[in-house]
Amino acid sequence: MGVTCVCQVPVAEGKSVQQTVDMLHKKLEQLGGVKQGNFWVDCETYHATANATGQQSKQLYVMHNSEAPLSCMALYEGGPHLTADANFDVLMVKLKSHFQNAKSHKVESRGARYRYCDFLVKVGTIAMSSSAKGISVEVEYCACVIPADCLNLIKEFMQSFLGSNAPEMPSNKTEGQLYTPVDCVDPMSQYLELFGKVRKQQVMTGSGVR
Amino acid sequence: MEAPPVSVMPVTGGAINMMEYLLQGSVLDQSLESLLHRLRGLCDDMEPESFADHELVYLLRGQQGNPFILRARRSLLQPTSPWHLRYLGQPEVGDKSRHALVRNCVDVAASHSLPDFLNEMGFRMDHEFAAKGHVFRKGQMKIVVSKLSRVLVPGNLENTEPLSLSYLVELSVLAPAGQDTVSEDMKSFAEQLKPLVHLEKIDPKRLM
Amino acid sequence: MADVMNVGVNLEAFSQAINAIQALRSSVTRVFDSLKDGMKNKETLEGREKVFMTDFQDNLQSVNRDLNELERLSTLVGRPSESHPLHNSGLLSLDPVQDKTPLYSQLLQAYKWSNKLQYHAGLASSLLNQQSLKRSANQMGTSAKRRPKVQPSTLVLPTQYVDDVISRIGRMFPDMSIELFRPNGTSAVLLVTLGKVLKAIVVMRSLFIDRTIVRGFHENLYMEDGKLDIWSKSNYQVFQKVTDHATTALLHYQLPQMPDVVVRSFMTWLRSYIKLFQTPCQRCGKYLQDGLPPTWRDFRTLEAFHDTCRQ
Amino acid sequence: MMSGGPAVRVSIESSSERQVQEVSLDGMETYVPPLSMSQNLAKLAQRIDFGQSSDSDEERTDRDTRDEWSTREAEEDDGTVKFQPSLWPWDSVRNNLRSALTEMCVLHDVLSVVKEKKYMALDPVSQDPNAAKTPQVFQLISKKRSLATAAQLLLKGAEKLTKSLAENQEQRRQRDFNSELLRLRSQWKLRKVGDKILGDLSYRSAGSLFPHQGTFEVIKNTDIDLDKKVPDDYCPLTVQIPSDLEGSAYIKVSIQKQSPDIGDLGTLNLFRRPPKAKPGSQMWHLRLEAAQNVLLCKEIFAQLSREAVQIKSQIPHIVVKNQIISHPFPGLQLSISLCHSAGEKKSQRASPDRIKPDDHLYVLEHNLHQLIREFHKQTLSSVTMPHPASAPFGHKRLRLAGPMGYDKAEISSWQHTEGLLEKIIKQAKHIFLRSRTARTIDSLASRIEDPQIQAHWSNINDLYESSVKVLITSQGYEQICKSIQLQLNIGVEQIRVVHRDGRVITLSHQEQELQDFLLSQMSQHQVHAVQQLAKVMGWHVLSFSNHVGLGPIESVGNASAITVASPNGEHAISVRNGPESGCKVLVQFPRSQAKELPKSDVVQDGKWSHLRGSYKEVHWGRMEGRNFVYKMELLMAALTPCS
Secondary structure (H helix, E strand, O other): OOEEEEEEEOOOOOOOHHHHHHHHHHHHHHHOOEEEEEEEEEEEEEEEOOOOOOOOOOOEEEEEEOOOOOEEEEEEOOOOEEEEEOHHHHHHHHHHHOEEEEEEEEEEEEEEEEEEOOEEEEEEEEEEOOEEEEEEEEEEEOOOOOHHHHHHHHHHHHHHHHHHHOOOOOOOOOHHHHHOOOOOHHHHHHHHHHHHHHHHHHHHHHHHHO | OOOOOOOOOOOOOOOOOEEEEEEEEEEEHHHHHHHHHHHHHHOOOOOOEEEEEEEEEEEEOOOOOOOEEEEEEEEOOOOOOOEEEEEEEEEOOOOOOOOOEEEEEEEEEEOOOHHHHHHHHOOEEEEEEEEEEEEEEEOOEEEEEEEEEEEOOOOOOOOEEEOOOEEEEEEEEEEEOOOOHHHHHHHHHHHHHOOOOOOEOOOHHHHO | OHHHHHHHHHHHHHHHHHHHHHHHHHHHHHHHHHHHHOOOOOOOHHHHHHHHHHHHHHHHHHHHHHHHHHHHHHHHHOOOOOOOOOHHHHHHHHOHHHHOOOHHHHHHHHHHHHHHHHHHHHHHHHHHOOHHHOOOOOOOOOOHHHHHHOOOOOOOOOHHHHHHHHHHHHHHOOOEEEEEEEEEOOEEEEEEEEOOOEEEEEEEEOOEEEEEEEEEOOOOOEOOOOOEOOOOOOOOHHHHHHHHHHHHHHHHOOOOOOHHHHHHHHHHHHHHHHHOOOOOOOOOOOOOEOOEOOOEEOOOOOOEEOOOOOO | OOOOOOOOOOOOOOOOOOOEEEEOOOOOEEEOOOOOHHHHHHHHHHHOOHHHOOOOOOOHHHHHHHHHHHHHHHHHHHHHHHHOOOOOOOHHHHHHHHHHHHHHHHHHHHHHHHHHOOOOOOOOOOOOOOOOOOOHHHHHHHHHHHHHHHHHHHHHHHHHHHHHHHHHHHHHHOOOHHHHHHHHHHHOEEEEEOOEEEEEOOOHHHOOOOOOOOEEEEEEOOOOOOOOOOOOOOOOEEEEOOHHHOOEEEEEEEEEOOOOOHHHOOOOOOOOOOOOOOOOOOHHHHHHHHHHHHHHHHHHHHHHHHHHHHOOOOOOOEEEOOEEEEOOOOOOEEEEEEEEEOHHHHHHHOOOOOOOOOOEOHHHHHHHHHHHHHHHHHHHHOOEOOOOOOOOOEOHHHHHHHHHOOOHHHHHHHHOOOOHHHHHHHHHHHHHHHHHHHHHHHHHHHHOOOOEEEEEEOOOOOOOOEEEEEEEEOOOOOOOOOOOEEEEEEOOOOEEEEEOOOOEEEEOOOHHHHHHHHHHHHHHHHHHHHHHHHHHHOOEEEEEEOOOOOOOOOOOOOOEEEEEEOOOOOOEEEEEEEOOOEEEEEEEEEHHHOOOOOOOOOOOOHHHHHOEEEEEEOOHHHOOOOOHHHHHHHHHHHHOOOO
16 A cells, blocks of 8 residues: 545536546546556444433544455544454444444445556545545555655646646645555545545535525 | 456455354363363364453443443454454343353454544443463364453553463354354363363353 | 906906817817818728718817816806996996997996886886776786785675674665575575665675665565565566666676675665655656656766666 | 721620511510410411311321321422333332322321320411411412302303393394384374274375375284294284375476377376385385375375366366376476386386486476475464454454455455466476576577676575576676676566666567577677777777667677777777677778878868778788787777877
């Protein structure tokens, strides 16, 4: 696992989500990327039903990544996180009296996985309750584990196929995180942040429509 | 490059509805050696392995009903190996003909951030202890002979005090629900350990 | 003074000796003359032979006599004095006709020149033997006598020495940690960890680097059985490329006489990868080309280039 | 002498007739008191050795007196015999009679004296220790005697020992079944089934999954006539081995260039001599070991043939009878065969009519054994004890995968395990490639003298990889001509060449590729050498090209060329060197030196004469010098004017 950067790519003017995704695929293929199967990332939200102390509880997110197929990541926003094996899902079922799955909040991103040299690029469609809400692009530079080392490199690469849509980096990392080797939770927290953003946009546009 | 085959399990899932079949007993410190000797002869051809673990028992109290118990255990001998988080359900009632205690069981291997995370989830540590002993294997049966010690200062594993003058002997099998034949095997194995140790079906509820 | 006196005393003997030589010469000439003339015309064949034989014998005896005489005289003459710095030629200065023929002064001049020439040739040869113009490590200049002194065989060095050299090099670079293993007998295997960028496995034979493999910082170094994996290549193209370049560097840094210098320069070169992902190419100014960062490091300036940008 | 001096008093003392008993510290001498008459007699009597007489029945006094007499008589006799030779035959009888008479007289006298008791009384006498000294001879004799008895004892003991040893050997010869069984038990797995004793020689406990039972039966050897002498190799215990494991077997691995007729396949039958029995090991042990080896070979072969059928390859693997044939490279075949000789009839087919040179690859055979054992070990070690102990059984890596977040590539790399056949084919490929590379380099090095080619093989090799450094140099110019240095990493399918200038070239398994590449490198080396030489000599490089586009086309690689100008620019040397066409050297002279150049009307100015003139080819073959670079140095030196 290498340094990862997850960002949202806006849907091109006058195009559908699928068209924009196809465009990105084409660009990647032109660059020399090779399609290597598919990927998906999903995120489930749990609420604590009752809290003994009575204070406002945070939401627990349980995420899965096809890149780490035997793992299950549990995160609190800005809080501790846990990496466990797939049995954690079973445990969450056992815990259903204490933690309730907010089915409607399930977000996932699915799409194609491209390899280009040591880069792994995943272009996904973000879906909330099976309707496409946006496009996510994940770029992973597998050869390096220190974010600070290869930020410029990743940036240059993203600019090469995203153009002006390339994000400013680093997105959400503290100084300390920049210089420590990344782990498998890092892309998950980025996705979590992205999903949160998309959800907010959804709420805003939704409210605007209504 | 060919895409590696994604031949792994579905993303959500894990092992479904596993059951633990359990027989328990205890042996005095003096007769430990002869028990180990017997086990070495009975069990699979492997060097018996000793272990030293630290177990933390967490409780999550809801508004109603019993608290939810989770056991988090880590190895002291192999500090890099993952934590083991375990949920044990209530023993199945009925069916007196079964020779072993049967209960639902969820085993999760977790990263080292487990204690923090459990705290964040609302779990509180109830008690902790250290277990040291030997583990044997016979087919799918696991035999754990362990000495339980009280942790005197929370978190300090240097300073422990044995709970009793005997060793806990546990014979367990993990199997999907409904495979009651394993309890037969367990029984016959337990027979072979007699009279060194009497492994019995002990309902923890009776002890409470 | 004594020399002159001596010479004076011996002059008599000299003249006698010269006379003796002349006599010897003439007698020898007579021998050959008689041989040349052959047998004289006499009545009988026997008479002819007899006369010829007696003549020949007489001639030879006179040669013998003259030779003996010369030998006797030569002992009288004695050895010429050795004290003069120019040996016999120094006697030229005694030549009374010196004013007419400047032989002696010319001789001195010649000696002076010859000395100078030798000196300058020595200087030149030592200069020429320096690296830049040296054609071969084997034969040039240095005489065969001096060769064995050069170095015994750098192929067999005590392991302790190798350890010392490596640990000294390790101390030179704080951001580089070098661990030494000996998994296969005496030949060392170094595990070089460069910052958090890469790990290099360097297989040595005594102090010569046999081969090297570069892998990513987070890549697995050990095989399932816990042994150091010194064979399998990196999974990442960057490090495969760097491995190739490192192999090139091994071919480039070669100095069989001073293997420790080679190891040091190789490590210095390897250390320039500490900013593998952070340095743009010195030629095109970009980070990436064909999906790879600048993997080439110049062997002298250590500047970063893309593999395709380096020429 | 005494004149004038006082008289010296001389005291005279009689010499002491008595013995000094002791001298006390103050000088007093105490004397032994003189013996009284009877004491003296008693003492004298003690001197007589009574023990010397041989007839014990006689009375003591009689005996000793008579003895004394008899000795004296004997002496006298001796004397008469000496001086008077016997006069008549009855002389000795008369003498004896006379001596007997004397004895009788003496006896009579003594008895009468004793009877009278007037002169002599018989008293028992005390033994004086001093007097009773046994003579030295006697001591010697007694010592001898005691030594002899001791020796006898020892000898007896030794005899006993040897006897027991012999008995022991005898016993060993007819070892009893039970002790034999005990020995067997210590080395092999045994169990009792019914009234039979069955043993296990399979590798199942070591992790083998081969379905063969591998049981042998232990039988008590009773068909021996105990009355007859037992043969030396008799053993009361025999083992019965399954018939298919009898004999000896091995796996033969070989690589051949061309494929033999398909009809030949599957009949390969080569046998090795069975190993000589080690002294001290039992027959059954040898047989069991041999059987176990047969079993292992069978397992290897079964595994290989199963994989050969399963694995798809471009040219399918052929499994015929006891042979597996695979084609690692086109035109090359790897054959793995199970050679099993069933015990007794080995002599029948031991010598096939055509004995081929032994192309058996022992390394691969050994590796096959190693691989199957690794395979066994894997099945065993896949079940490790969990830590912490409460965790379920399972593979350690899988347990780590979840919490460590292992990615897809890593997980799939575990799942992909190579079979025995794949591995051995890969190894065979590598071995073949390596040996051929070595051969190619060596043949080139021996064929071509200039430039020289050197190969330094790495001292550590892998099963699938080895490397060699190839240096191309010119003799005498090693220091300046080192631009061509290559590292060849020989893999399984291909050879990766890393060039000193940073290029990486991948060559396939074709031999020609490597050879052509090396040839072209050697040709380039010459031109590089000229370049380096020019630097040393102070010449200027005008042009340099590794791949010239002009001139005749080379069949191998490209020609390379260089033009260098002398330090003052008057002369220029142009070299073109092709791997096939060889080298061509041209020298350009200044215009002024060219004789045949016609005076032109147009170019008349003197300055034009400094222009370079025409080229002339150098008869390179006739140049002096031991190699190309040396010749070039001479040429440059000749063209450099002395200033």
